[in-house]
Amino acid sequence: MGTLTRTRRRREFARKLAFTVVFFIFCTFALVNYQRSKGKSTDASEQSPDDNVMNLILSALGSRNTTAFVKPGQNTLLFDSLILVANNPDKTDNDNRIESLQADPVKPPLFALVVVISEIGHEEERHVIRETWYKWTEKENVRVVFFLGVPPNQDIQNSGINDEVAEFNDVVVDDFEENYYLLSAKVLRMFKWFTTTYPHEGTRPKFLIKVDHDVFLNIPNLVKHLKREETQHNVHSDYIGGRLASSTGVKHNAREDSFIPTELLPDAGYPDYLVGGCYFLQSAVVPRIYEASLGEQLFIFEDIFLTGMIAHDKLGIQLHDVNPAGIVIAPTFAIRLFGWDSKTGIAYHPANAKLMKQYFEEANKV
Numbered sequence: 001m002g003t004l005t006r007t008r009r010r011r012e013f014a015r016k017l018a019f020t021v022v023f024f025i026f027c028t029f030a031l032v033n034y035q036r037s038k039g040k041s042t043d044a045s046e047q048s049p050d051d052n053v054m055n056l057i058l059s060a061l062g063s064r065n066t067t068a069f070v071k072p073g074q075n076t077l078l079f080d081s082l083i084l085v086a087n088n089p090d091k092t093d094n095d096n097r098i099e100s101l102q103a104d105p106v107k108p109p110l111f112a113l114v115v116v117i118s119e120i121g122h123e124e125e126r127h128v129i130r131e132t133w134y135k136w137t138e139k140e141n142v143r144v145v146f147f148l149g150v151p152p153n154q155d156i157q158n159s160g161i162n163d164e165v166a167e168f169n170d171v172v173v174d175d176f177e178e179n180y181y182l183l184s185a186k187v188l189r190m191f192k193w194f195t196t197t198y199p200h201e202g203t204r205p206k207f208l209i210k211v212d213h214d215v216f217l218n219i220p221n222l223v224k225h226l227k228r229e230e231t232q233h234n235v236h237s238d239y240i241g242g243r244l245a246s247s248t249g250v251k252h253n254a255r256e257d258s259f260i261p262t263e264l265l266p267d268a269g270y271p272d273y274l275v276g277g278c279y280f281l282q283s284a285v286v287p288r289i290y291e292a293s294l295g296e297q298l299f300i301f302e303d304i305f306l307t308g309m310i311a312h313d314k315l316g317i318q319l320h321d322v323n324p325a326g327i328v329i330a331p332t333f334a335i336r337l338f339g340w341d342s343k344t345g346i347a348y349h350p351a352n353a354k355l356m357k358q359y360f361e362e363a364n365k366v
Contacts, residue, residue: 060181064297069185070192072294077193078156079165079173110205111141111223112280115190118146118213119178120159125213128353130168132360136219143205146213147190149176183276184302191290194283204283211278216351216359218342225326225346226280234320235282240311242279243329244321245303246272260300273308274319275329276301277349288315322346 062068114137118126126146134144148171150156156173165171174189176182187210198204207226211217229235248270250260281289292310299305311317326346328335340348342359351359 056181060179061298061300066185066188066296066298067294069182069298070188070290070294072192076175076189077172078150078175079161079171080193080197108141109203110143112143112207112209112226113194113205114142114144114209114211114217114219115194116144116146116211116213116215117183117187117190118148120148120151120154120156120161120173122213123160123164124353126164128356129213132356133217133219135360140219140223142219142223144170146171147186147193148173149178149186149189150174151178181300182298184298184300184305187302187306188290188293191286195287195290198283201284206283207280208283208286209278209280210276211347212276212349214350214352215278216342216348216356217278218346218359218363221326221344221346222280225322229320237282237284238288238315238317239282239320240274240279240285240307240317241320241322242274242307243277243324243327244272244319245270245275270304271308271313272319273304273312275327276303276307277329278327278347279303279307285311285317 116126116129129144136142137144148161150173151159161171161173165173172190172193174186174193176186176189178186190210194208209217209222226235226241229239229241250267250270289306289311292314293306296310296314299309307319312319325341325344328340328345328348330350331340331348340359342348342363343365348355348359
């Protein structure tokens with residue numbers, strides 16, 4: 001009798017579970033169809049969401065001429081370290097070089113220069129970085145610099161950036177109008193700044209590390225990784241490393257993240273590239289990528305454009321992949337659930353202020 005009762009309970013549970021699953025699937029399909037019907041325009045004269053996003057992107061890109069955005073041969077800096085540089089288009093990039101960022105002829109060049117891509121309004125993120133992983137530079141032959149553009153319709157003289165530049169001596173501001181769709185051009189402005197600040201190969205840092213301002217970077221582990229790569233003869237003059245992305249499809253639906261109009265890229269897939277949150281370059285390859293990009297049609301995603309289309313496809317440079325546990329970009333559910341090992345990892349993205357402080361404390365525990 002007891003066995004019969006248990007069997008009935010199991011069957012009842014199975015029926016309820018099956019009903020719940022079917023009901024959930026039905027509701028999901030109903031919601032998706034509702035959203036689709038809601039998004040359709042009843043007026044043929046109205047633009048679709050695809051058209052709105054596409055026009056926004058194409059308007060930002062303009063002619064898409066990389067050279068027009070980057071302005072090679074012109075000094076586009078507003079602030080570089082402690083000195084205000086006059087924005088005179090007649091000057092060349094070699095004018096008004098800042099000695100404090102040049103390599104000391106008595107000391108060996110920096111092992112790495114970390115350039116954090118930031119914006120003027122993100123002073124809190126820069127503060128958190130300076131209070132956490134930035135401090136590791138005191139023990140390593142590494143320097144951190146924040147590279148900023150100019151917000152649209154904002155007077156930077158009243159933004160407070162002057163005080164930050166004077167206090168910390170680690171900020172570079174380029175006369176480049178911030179725009180999400182022009183990040184490729186902004187990073188190329190940074191490459192221009194790096195190349196002209198360190199015109200001679202013997203004085204350059206060995207590596208340029210590009211990171212976003214919401215990345216936690218374990219500098220000691222990064223240095224260990226790069227030195228290990230050197231001992232294994234993986235590092236050469238065109239070395240680029242980071243988190244490799246392969247065979248990802250192009251999203252032509254404007255309702256999806258990372259939407260790309262077919263006018264920009266009709267192809268079905270992207271080339272191999274390094275995810276943009278954090279990647280590192282042997283310094284000799286920086287001017288090669290910079291120069292090879294000039295004259296090309298600008299693409300909105302900086303990592304795909306610079307490391308994929310230019311470095312990998314045009315220059316034929318091999319992209320070196322770092323173990324997924326070493327560089328975490330868009331963490332999986334498992335990592336969110338069980339945490340990331342900041343003692344052995346290199347970079348984590350995205351990291352808010354709380355995570356930055358937590359990972360810094362954990363990494364420093366003996």
